[in-house]
Amino acid sequence: MAPTQPERLSLTKSFGGWHGRYRHWSGVQNCDMTFAVYLPPAAEHRKVPALWWLSGLTCTDENFMQKAGAHRAAAEAGIALIGPDTSPRGTDLPGEHEAYDFGSGAGFYVNATQSPWSRHYRMYDYVTQELPALVQAHFPLNGREAISGHSMGGHGALVCALRNPARYSSVSAFAPICNPVQCPWGEKAFSGYLGDDREVWKQWDASELIAAHGSELPILVDQGDDDNFLRDGQLRPEALQYACSQAGVDLNLRMQPGYDHSYFFISSFIEDHIAHHAQAL
Numbered sequence: 001m002a003p004t005q006p007e008r009l010s011l012t013k014s015f016g017g018w019h020g021r022y023r024h025w026s027g028v029q030n031c032d033m034t035f036a037v038y039l040p041p042a043a044e045h046r047k048v049p050a051l052w053w054l055s056g057l058t059c060t061d062e063n064f065m066q067k068a069g070a071h072r073a074a075a076e077a078g079i080a081l082i083g084p085d086t087s088p089r090g091t092d093l094p095g096e097h098e099a100y101d102f103g104s105g106a107g108f109y110v111n112a113t114q115s116p117w118s119r120h121y122r123m124y125d126y127v128t129q130e131l132p133a134l135v136q137a138h139f140p141l142n143g144r145e146a147i148s149g150h151s152m153g154g155h156g157a158l159v160c161a162l163r164n165p166a167r168y169s170s171v172s173a174f175a176p177i178c179n180p181v182q183c184p185w186g187e188k189a190f191s192g193y194l195g196d197d198r199e200v201w202k203q204w205d206a207s208e209l210i211a212a213h214g215s216e217l218p219i220l221v222d223q224g225d226d227d228n229f230l231r232d233g234q235l236r237p238e239a240l241q242y243a244c245s246q247a248g249v250d251l252n253l254r255m256q257p258g259y260d261h262s263y264f265f266i267s268s269f270i271e272d273h274i275a276h277h278a279q280a281l
């Protein structure tokens with residue numbers, strides 16, 4: 001079924017622009033979905049480019065918009081920010097709400113192939129096809145897109161950009177899960193959503209995609225060196241660095257001393273990322 005028109009849930013002025021939250025029926029995910037759009041002041045006079053932000057585990061559309069401090073830089077650069085949710089909502093599959101790293105809040109931006117997840121958990125098609133078409137039809141966007149995200153959403157941003165080489169003008173990530181086929185979060189999510197075939201998993205792994213196909217797009221990654229998930233082996237930036245060095249991909253991996261995994265870290269460097277995207281958009 002086609003998606004319904006977005007129903008506005010709230011509209012809040014911020015740095016001269018407007019932050020709106022919207023709900024619509026998603027035909028891709030078979031449930032209602034909520035998303036956020038920040039429109040800069042320039043959008044009152046002309047169509048503007050968009051930066052997609054994919055959030056991490058446990059997030060909704062709200063974490064980034066409220067905690068990253070991105071509105072000022074987006075307003076100044078004339079860039080819209082689009083924040084999808086991180087999973088289907090309103091569904092009640094067995095075990096869906098029991099863990100923070102699988103099921104609700106943890107869609108991992110893949111298209112699930114395994115029952116019962118495959119009926120709803122199609123976040124990749126949702127963020128690369130259905131939602132882009134919806135926002136393009138209902139907001140003053142000029143069709144140029146960039147993509148970024150955090151942790152699980154950093155993985156999602158890298159994978160969306162790598163699987164769609166001509167689509168995004170730029171890509172960046174904060175503390176991304178760089179090699180999900182080799183970390184506990186990824187192994188749990190991919191075995192649940194995609195089944196046991198690890199060759200299939202590689203199609204959703206940034207380091208594996210770069211090893212197989214390379215990339216023309218430069219990649220900006222910030223990673224705190226006091227990040228507990230880095231210590232736990234969930235993020236593996238060294239795998240991304242190795243894949244990029246072997247494939248000749250331009251990776252700017254910035255290890256940031258003393259920073260952890262939180263939105264304090266993201267808000268400290270978000271202006272650099274918006275500048276990175278602004279020069280490409």
Ligand SMILES: N[C@@H](CCC(=O)N[C@@H](CSC=O)C(=O)NCC(=O)O)C(=O)O
Binds near residue numbers: 067263
């Ligand atoms: N055990 C924690 C883990 C959740 C967490 O840290 N989530 C991060 C993303 S981690 C990778 O995708 C996050 O962005 N949290 C939201 C926030 O506003 O900080 C827990 O259950 O909270």
